Amino acid sequence: MVLDLDLNDGDLQNSHIKAPNLTNTKVQKPGTPKKKRSGFVKFLVVSLIIMTIGGIGFLLWKTGKISRNIGFKFNPAEIIGVKNPELKKDKEEVRTNILLIGVDSRDGNFISNTDTIIVASYNYKTNEISMISIPRDFYVEVDTQTKWFGRINSVYASAESKHKGDGFVKLTETVEDITGLEIQYHAMVDFKAFVEIVDVLGGISVNVENSFVDYRYPSGLDYKTVKFTAGPQIMDGKTALEYSRSRHSMQNNEGSDYARARRQQKVIAAIQEKIAQSETLKHPKALMEIFSSLVNNIQVSEFTITDIQAALNLLDKYKDADGHTYSFVLDPYSGNRTLIETKSMPSGAFALGPVEGLGKYTKIRKYVSTILKEPKLYSENPTIYVYDIGLGTTEVKTTISEMKEKHPYINIIQSQTLFKDKAGMYVYSNEEKYPETITVFSKYLKTENNEKPEFLKSNLAPSGVIILMGSKSTQIEEN
Numbered sequence: 001m002v003l004d005l006d007l008n009d010g011d012l013q014n015s016h017i018k019a020p021n022l023t024n025t026k027v028q029k030p031g032t033p034k035k036k037r038s039g040f041v042k043f044l045v046v047s048l049i050i051m052t053i054g055g056i057g058f059l060l061w062k063t064g065k066i067s068r069n070i071g072f073k074f075n076p077a078e079i080i081g082v083k084n085p086e087l088k089k090d091k092e093e094v095r096t097n098i099l100l101i102g103v104d105s106r107d108g109n110f111i112s113n114t115d116t117i118i119v120a121s122y123n124y125k126t127n128e129i130s131m132i133s134i135p136r137d138f139y140v141e142v143d144t145q146t147k148w149f150g151r152i153n154s155v156y157a158s159a160e161s162k163h164k165g166d167g168f169v170k171l172t173e174t175v176e177d178i179t180g181l182e183i184q185y186h187a188m189v190d191f192k193a194f195v196e197i198v199d200v201l202g203g204i205s206v207n208v209e210n211s212f213v214d215y216r217y218p219s220g221l222d223y224k225t226v227k228f229t230a231g232p233q234i235m236d237g238k239t240a241l242e243y244s245r246s247r248h249s250m251q252n253n254e255g256s257d258y259a260r261a262r263r264q265q266k267v268i269a270a271i272q273e274k275i276a277q278s279e280t281l282k283h284p285k286a287l288m289e290i291f292s293s294l295v296n297n298i299q300v301s302e303f304t305i306t307d308i309q310a311a312l313n314l315l316d317k318y319k320d321a322d323g324h325t326y327s328f329v330l331d332p333y334s335g336n337r338t339l340i341e342t343k344s345m346p347s348g349a350f351a352l353g354p355v356e357g358l359g360k361y362t363k364i365r366k367y368v369s370t371i372l373k374e375p376k377l378y379s380e381n382p383t384i385y386v387y388d389i390g391l392g393t394t395e396v397k398t399t400i401s402e403m404k405e406k407h408p409y410i411n412i413i414q415s416q417t418l419f420k421d422k423a424g425m426y427v428y429s430n431e432e433k434y435p436e437t438i439t440v441f442s443k444y445l446k447t448e449n450n451e452k453p454e455f456l457k458s459n460l461a462p463s464g465v466i467i468l469m470g471s472k473s474t475q476i477e478e479n
Contacts, residue, residue, distance in 0.1 A: 085310040088184035089124070095372075096122045096314075099175055099186040100268070101156070102194070113153045114171070115191075115245070116264055119179060121372060122314065127321035130375045131268065132179065132368065133261035133329045139343065139351045140174050141359050149358050151351070156188075168299075178330075180365035187300040191245075195237030197271065203234045204270040206243065210252035217246055240267050258331035265327040272325070326375035335367045335409040367409060374407075374440075382437040383411045383464040389422040390470040399469065403444065410437075418456070418468070426468035428452055434465050441467065 087096045102116030117134045136153035143158065150158075155174050160167030172183045198204055211230040216223045226242045235243060244264045249255040254263075317323075332340050332352065343351045343358075354360050371378040388396045400414050425447035427438050438450055445467070452459075453468065460466050 085313065087310045087314065090182040090184070094124055095181070096124075096185070097181050097183050098122075099172055099183045101171070101186065101188040102191060102264070103188060104191050112157055113151075114156050114188075115153065116261075117152060117171075117175065118261075118265065118268070119175060119181060119183070120268075121181065122318075123372070127318050127323040128375055129318075129323065129325040130372055131265045131325065131327050133265060133327075134175065134178065135257045135261060135329065135331055135352055137257060137350060137352050138178075138330065138340075139345070139353045139358055140178070178361050178364060179368045180361070181368065185300070187298065189298050191241055193298055195241050198235070198237035198240050201271070201274050203236050204240060204267065204274050205232065206235050206240065206266060206270050207232045208243070209266075210254055212246070212249040212251040212254035214246040214249045214255075216248040217242060235267075235270075240270075243267065256331075258329050258333070261329045261331075262327060265329075269325045269327075324376070326379040328371055328375075328379065330364065335363070336411045338409070339363050339367055370409060376436040377407070377440050378409060380434050380437050382434045383413065383461075384437070384441070384467060385413050385415045385461040385464055386467045386469060387415045387460065388417040389419040389468045391472070393417065396469050399445075403441070406444070407440075415460075419470075422453075422455065422468070422470040423472070424449055424453075424468075424470045426450075426453055426470075427465065429465045430459055430461070431463065437465050441465070445469075 089096055098120045100116070100118040100120055101114050103112045104115055113136070115136065117136065119132045119134075121130045121132070122128075123130070134152055136151055138152045139149050140152045140155065142148050142150040142155055152171075152174060156167040156171045159170035168186055168188075172186055175181075176183055208228050208230050211228060213225065213227045215225045217226045226246055228243060228246075244267045245260065246263075247255060247257060247260045253259055328334070330340060332342060334340055339355060340352055341355050343353045345351050354364055356363055386396060386400055391399070397414065400412055404410070404412055425445040426449040427442045427445060427447060428450050429438060430452075442448065442450060452466075456468070
């Protein structure tokens, strides 16, 4: 196998590399003949596959920039005899974590405040992806020498301006300190590349959760109005960017950075899904359009051919296992409002920080560890209302305490006594938003009663999950 790389002024040339069949991402069975394809196209396609595990593309480009900017590391030995390549993992060999950064740079200058900070974490045991956003107003120690605390969105620019290359290092260390997660890869994308990628893909499908209007969306030196209506819709690149970045609406709580972070994760998931399913990956012209759009608008950590092949294998595994993606934002509502608070800084600036104090992340790390173990449950973010229908006040209170200990970040509220003579446990909701919550707590309470009982004539709690705790005796007759 021979890979010729001209890092001066030539293109990537590859006429002998044996690689997986990239036009069909199913894992190839042993003994199945491999189809010959253009190595150059294969290389680009596999690079794009990485986007599907974190929402950001690791693409190669020609000339010397391939090593300086993109971070590609070529080692011929890695191509030979690597049967089961794997991405880098954390110490427990359970996760691969990617730091995704979005910037609005000008003229290709990446020394800019980071507009988006997301950790995408892939769990190899469950084939789940969890995305955790850190709001840009979250205060951290920007400069360790001066003990200066500032917004996390300034960490990269501050370190990079002092010494080129330190921006990623400092921001990665900061995010690892907050979350307790080890970061194996990072990627920074300018929004110009984001728009072009979405357009080349033919748009993305996004289910807008809430209708809202933003009359102050930045447009050059002025503002313009952007409007979104709730419901599924196809967005082009420009619309997807506006949906992701809007933060001045006064409707449906969509004007906060927290709402914006959730929308950004929704768009990333939509790009991931479109790339995984799109026929675009089979067309060299489309690939080159994506490729050219990223040349001056992306920076990534060092990766190798083995990493690219491992990402392809991971995509197959994710798809075959019907993997899911879950979203979280480290905002004041996180962890049942016990982790993060708004703070008044001496300068009068608005800030977010840990309730423990600036620079203290013990509780946040515990929260991150917990939600990553049960992302499906915690992503539903339920409020649970518990009613006594015959179990007795003392036993209800004891059971609630035990449930809170087992699931410390779920909002469980003890409500009033409805009956004193009913039997059995009931776990249900008037909505269809909480299937995992109902499953988890039904299992805990050892009940299969997941519908409102006939003896209950009125609807309780319009939003959330309802638990009715009755006597354990089956001899009590219902009225």
